[in-house]
Amino acid sequence: MSNAFETNRRSFLAGTVASTAGFTLGFHIPGIDSAAAQGQTPELNAWVVVKPDDTVVIRVARVEMGQGTLTGLAQLVAEELECDWKKVTTDYPTPGENLKRNRVWGNYQTAGSRGIRDSQDYVRKGGATARAMLIQAAANQWGVPVSECYTWKGVVRHRPTNRELRYGQLAEAAAKLTPPADVPLKDPKNWTIAGKSLPRLDTKSKLDGSQIYSIDHKMPGMMLAAVKICPYFDGKLKSYDASKITSMKGVKKVVKVDDTTVAVIADTWWRAKSAIDQMPIEWDKGPHAKLSSDDVTKMLVEGLSADQAFIGNQAGDAKTALASAAKVVEATYAVPHQHHATMEPMNATVVWTPEKCEVWTATQNAESALATAATAAGLPIEKCDVYRLNLGGGFGRRTAHDFVRQAVLIAKEMPGVPVKMIWSREEDMTHGYYHPVTMAKLRGALDKDGNLVGLHMRISGQSILSTINPAGLQNGRDPATFQGLNPSGTEGVFGYGVPNLLIDHAMRNPPVRPGFWRGVNNNQNAFYLESFIDELAAAAGQDPLEFRRKMMKNHPKHLAVLNAVADRVGWSKPPAPGIYRGLAQHMGYGSYVAACAEVSVNAKKEVTIHRIVAATNCGHAVNPQQIAAQIEGSFAYGLTAGLLGEITVKDGRIVEENFDTYPILKMDQMPAVESIVIPTNDFWGGVGEPTIFVATPAVFNAIAAATGKRIRKLPLGDQLAKA
Amino acid sequence: MIRLTINGTVREVDVEPDTPLLWVIREQIGLTGTKYGCGVAACGACTVHIDGQPVRSCSLPVSEVKANQKITTIEGLSPDLTHPIQKAWLELDVPQCGYCQSGQIMAAAALLKEKPKPTDAEIAEAMSNICRCGTYNRIKAAIKRAAGIPA
Numbered sequence: 022m023s024n025a026f027e028t029n030r031r032s033f034l035a036g037t038v039a040s041t042a043g044f045t046l047g048f049h050i051p052g053i054d055s056a057a058a059q060g061q062t063p064e065l066n067a068w069v070v071v072k073p074d075d076t077v078v079i080r081v082a083r084v085e086m087g088q089g090t091l092t093g094l095a096q097l098v099a100e101e102l103e104c105d106w107k108k109v110t111t112d113y114p115t116p117g118e119n120l121k122r123n124r125v126w127g128n129y130q131t132a133g134s135r136g137i138r139d140s141q142d143y144v145r146k147g148g149a150t151a152r153a154m155l156i157q158a159a160a161n162q163w164g165v166p167v168s169e170c171y172t173w174k175g176v177v178r179h180r181p182t183n184r185e186l187r188y189g190q191l192a193e194a195a196a197k198l199t200p201p202a203d204v205p206l207k208d209p210k211n212w213t214i215a216g217k218s219l220p221r222l223d224t225k226s227k228l229d230g231s232q233i234y235s236i237d238h239k240m241p242g243m244m245l246a247a248v249k250i251c252p253y254f255d256g257k258l259k260s261y262d263a264s265k266i267t268s269m270k271g272v273k274k275v276v277k278v279d280d281t282t283v284a285v286i287a288d289t290w291w292r293a294k295s296a297i298d299q300m301p302i303e304w305d306k307g308p309h310a311k312l313s314s315d316d317v318t319k320m321l322v323e324g325l326s327a328d329q330a331f332i333g334n335q336a337g338d339a340k341t342a343l344a345s346a347a348k349v350v351e352a353t354y355a356v357p358h359q360h361h362a363t364m365e366p367m368n369a370t371v372v373w374t375p376e377k378c379e380v381w382t383a384t385q386n387a388e389s390a391l392a393t394a395a396t397a398a399g400l401p402i403e404k405c406d407v408y409r410l411n412l413g414g415g416f417g418r419r420t421a422h423d424f425v426r427q428a429v430l431i432a433k434e435m436p437g438v439p440v441k442m443i444w445s446r447e448e449d450m451t452h453g454y455y456h457p458v459t460m461a462k463l464r465g466a467l468d469k470d471g472n473l474v475g476l477h478m479r480i481s482g483q484s485i486l487s488t489i490n491p492a493g494l495q496n497g498r499d500p501a502t503f504q505g506l507n508p509s510g511t512e513g514v515f516g517y518g519v520p521n522l523l524i525d526h527a528m529r530n531p532p533v534r535p536g537f538w539r540g541v542n543n544n545q546n547a548f549y550l551e552s553f554i555d556e557l558a559a560a561a562g563q564d565p566l567e568f569r570r571k572m573m574k575n576h577p578k579h580l581a582v583l584n585a586v587a588d589r590v591g592w593s594k595p596p597a598p599g600i601y602r603g604l605a606q607h608m609g610y611g612s613y614v615a616a617c618a619e620v621s622v623n624a625k626k627e628v629t630i631h632r633i634v635a636a637t638n639c640g641h642a643v644n645p646q647q648i649a650a651q652i653e654g655s656f657a658y659g660l661t662a663g664l665l666g667e668i669t670v671k672d673g674r675i676v677e678e679n680f681d682t683y684p685i686l687k688m689d690q691m692p693a694v695e696s697i698v699i700p701t702n703d704f705w706g707g708v709g710e711p712t713i714f715v716a717t718p719a720v721f722n723a724i725a726a727a728t729g730k731r732i733r734k735l736p737l738g739d740q741l742a743k744a
Numbered sequence: 745m746i747r748l749t750i751n752g753t754v755r756e757v758d759v760e761p762d763t764p765l766l767w768v769i770r771e772q773i774g775l776t777g778t779k780y781g782c783g784v785a786a787c788g789a790c791t792v793h794i795d796g797q798p799v800r801s802c803s804l805p806v807s808e809v810k811a812n813q814k815i816t817t818i819e820g821l822s823p824d825l826t827h828p829i830q831k832a833w834l835e836l837d838v839p840q841c842g843y844c845q846s847g848q849i850m851a852a853a854a855l856l857k858e859k860p861k862p863t864d865a866e867i868a869e870a871m872s873n874i875c876r877c878g879t880y881n882r883i884k885a886a887i888k889r890a891a892g893i894p895a
Binding site: 088223232366445446654658 | 764789825845
C-alpha cells in the first residue's frame with residue numbers, strides 16, 4: 022500500500038506528532054497507522070495486522086461518530102482472532118486504498134444503524150482467518166498438527182508440550198501462508214470479548230483534549246476559509262464587494278466558490294470569518310423568496326386528502342371497514358423540519374494540486390466523500406484520497422458532502438496550500454439536510470367491542486429519496502417513507518394485526534432540502550401511529566397496553582419488548598399520585614424497541630419526565646453498556662425534537678441560526694433512563710437509532726394521560742399552556 | 745502583543761483585541777481541545793477556566809483577559825488524566841462522540857471546586873452545556889462519583 026502521498030503525509034506530520042503517536046490508543050492520525058507506515062509488518066489480511074510487539078491493529082471501515090461502532094467492530098474481530106484485547110488498536114483505511122484493493126473493506130457508509138450489523142460477518146471472518154493462519158504458522162514451526170494447538174489471548178499453545186509462541190512472533194510467517202477458506206465463526210454463546218460491556222477504546226483521548234476531530238486538523242502553512250452560502254432556497258450569489266475586506270489583517274483571498282457561495286481565505290479562521298461577516302454580499306433570492314412555513318403546511322394539508330398516493334402497506338379493505346364501523350376515530354398530526362445540529366460544524370481540510378487532491382474530514386461515508394472530492398477536484402479518483410478524522414457527531418448529516426465539495430473548490434484557488442474550511446454554526450444550521458416535514462391523518466374503525474378492524478394512515482409530505490437519491494424511488498414511490506410500517510421484511514415491520522389496513526403517502530416536496538436525520542422516517546411514523554393507537558384505546562375505553570397486546574399476537578418480538586417495559590415499570594399497578602404513564606413500541610433498523618414514560622404536569626402546565634424505561638432487542642448485543650449508552654442518549658435526541666426543536670421557514674430561508682433559537686435538550690430536562698437490553702441472539706439489528714422512535718410517543722401518551730390533552734404537533738413547546 | 749497565562753505558561757500573541765479567547769487558544773496557541781460549537785455562549789463546548797471560574801471562551805474578547813489571570817484549558821486540567829472528574833469520566837465511559845466533553849469536564853471541574861458535594865439541582869444548574877449525543881445521565885453520575893456522592 023506504499024505510495025507517494027503516504028510518504029509525504031508522514032513527513033509533514035512527523036513534525037507535529039511523536040513518531041510512535043500513531044500507535045498509541047487515543048492519539049490516532051489517519052494514514053499514519055496504515056500498513057505503509059507500520060514498518061515492515063505485513064498484514065495477515067485486510068482487517069488484521071499483528072506487530073512484533075504483539076500490538077494488534079484492527080482496521081475499521083465504518084466510522085466512529087459516538088455510537089461505539091469502532092469498539093464494537095474491534096471486539097468482533099478480536100473475538101475471532103483470540104488476541105489480547107489490551108493490545109488492540111484500530112486504524113481507518115482510506116477509501117482510496119479501498120478502491121485500489123478492489124473494495125476489500127467493503128462499504129464505508131456508517132448510517133442506518135448499520136455500522137456493525139451490516140459488516141459483522143466479514144469482519145469476524147477476517148479475525149477468524151487471521152487466527153487460523155497464526156495457528157498454522159505455529160504448527161509449521163513446531164512440526165506438529167494444527168489440531169494439537171489452541172489459542173488464548175494472543176498466544177498459540179501446543180497442548181501436548183505446553184510450548185507457546187506469541188502472535189507477534191508468528192505474524193510474519195503467518196502472513197506468507199495462503200488464507201484458508203470458510204473458517205467457521207464462533208457461536209456467540211462462547212464469546213469472551215464480543216458480547217461484553219468492555220470500555221470503549223477511544224475514551225481517554227476524549228478526556229484531555231487530545232482526540233483530533235476534523236476541525237482540529239493542522240498542517241504546516243495551512244490557510245483557513247470561512248464561507249457564506251446563499252440563504253435562500255434555490256437562490257444564488259448575485260454579487261459581493263471584496264474590496265471592502267481585502268486589506269483586513271490576515272486576509273489572503275476572496276473566492277467565488279460557485280453560483281451560491283463565496284469564501285474568504287485568511288491566515289486564521291477567526292480573521293476569515295470576521296472579514297466575510299463584513300463583506301457586502303447581495304443574493305438573488307430565487308424562485309421561493311416568499312415561502313413560509315405556513316405555505317409548507319398548506320401543501321401538506323392538501324396532500325392529506327389527495328386522491329393520488331403511494332401505497333406502503335395494504336390489507337383487506339380499509340375504506341369499506343371505515344364506512345361500516347361502529348365508531349370512527351380520526352386525528353391529524355404534524356412533524357416539522359429538524360436540524361442535525363452536530364456539535365462540530367461541517368468542515369474539511371484540502372490540499373489540491375493539478376496532480377492530486379487530498380482531503381481530511383469527518384464523514385459518515387468516506388467513499389462518497391472521495392467521489393465528491395474527485396469530481397470537484399477535476400481529477401481522476403485514483404489521484405485523490407480522503408483521510409478520516411473523528412466526527413463531532415454525525416446523526417446522518419455527514420452522509421452528505423456538500424461541504425467537501427466546497428472545500429475542494431476553495432483549495433483549488435490556492436494550489437499546493439492546505440486550506441481548512443469551517444462553516445460557522447449559522448451556516449451549518451441554515452444549510453442542513455433537514456428531517457423531512459410531514460403530516461399524517463389517521464382514521465381508525467372500531468367495532469362494537471372496541472376492536473380495531475380498519476385503519477387508514479395517510480402520510481403527506483417530504484420524500485428524502487426524491488431529493489437525495491432519486492434512483493432509489495420505485496415508480497415515483499419512496500419506500501423509505503414507510504419505515505417501520507412495512508408488511509414484512511427484516512428492517513421495520515408494522516407490529517399490529519389490523520384486518521383492513523391502508524398506509525399511503527402523498528408526496529409533497531417543499532424546496533427545503535431533506536436528509537437522513539437520526540432515526541429518519543421512523544421518528545414521525547412511530548409518533549403518528551403510537552399516538553393514534555393510544556387515542557383508539559381511549560375511544561374504545563381500553564387500557565393502552567391491553568389494546569396493543571390484543572393486536573400483537575403475530576408479532577412476538579414486538580410484543581416482548583413492550584411487555585419488558587410494562588413489567589419493569591409495573592404497569593399492572595397504578596403509578597404514584599400525580600404520575601402518569603405512556604407507552605410506545607416500534608420496529609426499525611432491524612431492532613425491536615419499546616418505552617414507557619412516567620410524567621407529571623404541574624399547574625403551570627410544565628411537564629416533568631420522571632422516568633423512562635426503554636427496551637431493545639437488537640438481536641446480538643456486542644457491547645451491552647454501549648447499547649445502554651445509546652438508549653440513554655436517544656432520549657436526549659428524540660425528546661429535543663419532541664419537546665423543543667423546530668426549524669421554520671420565512672421569506673424563503675431558514676429562520677433558526679443557532680442554539681439560542683434552536684434549543685437542544687439539556688441536563689435539567691433529561692429524564693432518568695432505565696435501559697433493558699434483551700437480545701434474542703437470532704438476528705443482527707441496529708442500535709444507534711431505534712430507541713429514538715419511541716421517545717416522543719411514549720412521553721406524549723403520558724402527557725395525554727396526565728392532562729386529557731392530546732398534543733398532535735411537534736414540538737410540545739408551550740402548547741399545553743396555551744390550550 | 746497580548747500576554748496570556750495559559751496552563752501555567754506565559755504566552756504572547758499578536759491578535760486583534762476583539763478576537764474571542766477561544767480562537768486565540770485554538771489558532772494562536774494551538775491547543776485544540778477547547779471546541780467551537782456556537783460562537784454565542786449557548787452550548788458550552790468552549791468552556792475554559794479563568795482563575796478557576798468556568799468561562800465560555802467563544803464570547804470573551806481576548807483583550808478582557810489580564811496577563812496575570814490563570815487560563816486553564818482541558819489540556820491543563822491534569823498532566824495525566826488524574827483529575828477526579830477525568831477519572832470518574834473514564835470509569836463510567838461517559839463520552840460518545842466526545843466533541844462537547846472538554847467543555848463538560850471543565851464545567852464539572854469548576855462546579856466541584858465551588859461545591860464539593862453538589863445536589864442534583866446544583867449539578868443541573870451548573871451543567872448547562874449541550875451534548876447532542878445525550879450523555880447527560882452519565883455526566884451526572886460521574887460528577888457524583890467524583891464528589892463521592894453515592895449513586
